[in-house]
Amino acid sequence: MNQNSRRRPIRSAATGLLGMLMPIAMSSTAQTPSATAAAFPVNIENAAAIPHTQPAAYRAAPAGTRVLPPAQGFNVAAIESMAQQLTYGERVPGMAVAIVQGGRVLSARGYGVTDVNNPQMVDAHTVFRLASLSKAFAGTMAGLLVNDGTLRWDSKVTDYVPGFQLSSPEATERLTVADLLSHRVGLPYNAYDRDVEANAEYYTLTHKLASTSLKCLPGDCYAYQNVAFSLIGDVVYAASGSFYEQSVERRLFKPLGMDDASLGLAGIQASSRWARPHVRSRNGWVSLNPKPTYYRLAPAAGVNASASDMAQWLLAHTGHRPDVLPAPLLATLHSTLINTPGEMRSGWRRERLHSAGYALGWRNFDYAGHEVIFHAGAVQGYRGLVALVPERDLGIAIMWNGESSLPSGLLPTVLDQAMGLPTQRWLDVDTDFGSDSLMAEDGAPATRRKGVSSNRAVASPR
Structure with a gap:
């Protein structure tokens, strides 16, 4: 993306465009084989009977597009040294x-x-x-079902989860798969996250959505969600007949060679080596047991992975595993659906971002004139960042096991190096994670964001 690209007229995604959306696979929140009850009865028989057309490419890189190498100052050894130094002096336990x-x-x-x-x-x-880095796995899993012809991006959620309701019949009927994955449900920010932290069951909270006041109709505004986002798990189950976790393991972890990856609390605890979460005390870092709460929302926050796993994930999302994730699907997953200007207000984002939007489980940033596909994640004791730079064919993932945002400065440091931008002392800046934090677990009010972004979708997947 060049400097002028952000000045192009924004295309409004009016309701009429929904009919142009391309087919996409949907996913299910039936969490594990032992969790035999989904939030609502799902409609597996009817799902199979719903007619679908074959997916079409939303956008593809023009033939002959030249990928630039990283700028001359890009130095992997220096990046590794910076990461090592971040673990010195109890800045962060591990990375x-x-x-x-x-x-x-x-x-x-x-x-x-x-x-x-x-x-x-x-x-x-x-x-x-991985916390909210898990959302990209949910979007990608849904995309595979779309590629299969099992789902459409514009499939109605109630076609697969017929018992689901929002507070108005119009909103209930209008809500699509793409709306779930791009946080365009119309609910207030982080609806019922505090209840999740208080150990409320997922199915209880999804039923409460029927009595929750809406800020807009689905598709018309952005407000980050965890509970509502996880309905994609129920959709996946209805569309595929497989539990969400089983689908992700079979369609993503196994073919990509993500051999350490898992879902859920039992998954991380069964790992041969895993990083415990840490919080600060007066005497330094204190290790804890991971909380089970947000693990109950597998599509929103259920994935666990290693650096080795994330390298394979990055290769796939930079287009080097077309046998698993074809280029047209990646283009759709990464393309902005709605503007999110609230993500540009702090730390390096305020300095570097010219625009911000949300795609399908991913964020899309104009980073100093360069397209960056991004997401962050934060739960108690864990933080993570992932970024893709298409024009440099570059991907980076950073994870750490302490409640410090200081290591987040490593990401813009790497991006600046790769793009040849003037250096900044990003590692000296403690910044927040925007709306990618699971707020209740971080100790901040889950309801502190009073408004919603009213920027209409700038594009719709077709």
Whole structure:
């Protein structure tokens, strides 16, 4: 994306465009085989009978597009040294970083320790909790079903989950798969996140959505969600007949070679080596057991993965695994559906972003005139960042096991190096995670964001 690209007229996604949306696979929140009841009865028989057309490419890179190498100042060894230094002096207990470029894994390493009380060195196969980085897996899983012809992006949620209701019949009927995955449900920000933290069951909260006042009709405004987003799990189950976790493992983890990856609390605890979450006390870092709460929302926050796993994930999303994720699907997943200007207000985002939007489980940023596909994640004791730079064929994932946002400065440092931008002291800046935090677990009010973004969708997947 060049400097002028952000000045192009924004296309409004009026209701009439919904009929042009391309087919896409949907996903289910039936969490595990042991969780036999989904939030609502799902309509597997009717799902199979709903007619679908074959998906068409939303956007594809023009033939002959030249991918630039990273700028001259890009230095993987220096990045690894910075990551190592972030674990010194109790800045953060442990970290894992994966960097890919040009279809090659340049680095997939661990730094620091898994647990300050029982320290083992973090390595490439140490598993971290991904929190909201999981949302890209949900969008991608749905996309595979769309590719199969099992789903459409404009499929109505009630076609697959007929018992689901919002507070108005019009909104209930209008809500689509794409709306779920792009946080365009119309609810207030982070609806019922505090109830999740208070151990409320997922199915209880999804039923409460029927009595929750809406800020807009689905598709018309943006407000980040975890409970509502996770309805995509129920859709996946109805569309595929497989539990969401089983679908992700079979369609993503296994074919991509993500051998350490898992879903859920039992998944991370069964890992041969995993990083415990840490919080600050007066005497330094204290390790904890992971909370089970947001693990109940597998599509929103259920994935666990290592640096080795994330390297494979980055390769796939930079287009180097077309056997699993074809280019037209990637283009659709990464394309902005709605503007999110509230994500530009703090830290490096305020300095570098010219525009921000949400796609399908991913954010899309104009970073100083360059397109960056991004997401962040934060739950108690874990933080993570992922970014893709299409024009440089670059991907980076950073994960750490402490409640410090200081390491987040490593990402803009790497991006600036890769793009040849003037250096900034980003690692000296403590910044927040925007709306990608699971607010209740971080101790901040889940309801502190009073408004919603009223910027209409700038494009619709077709």
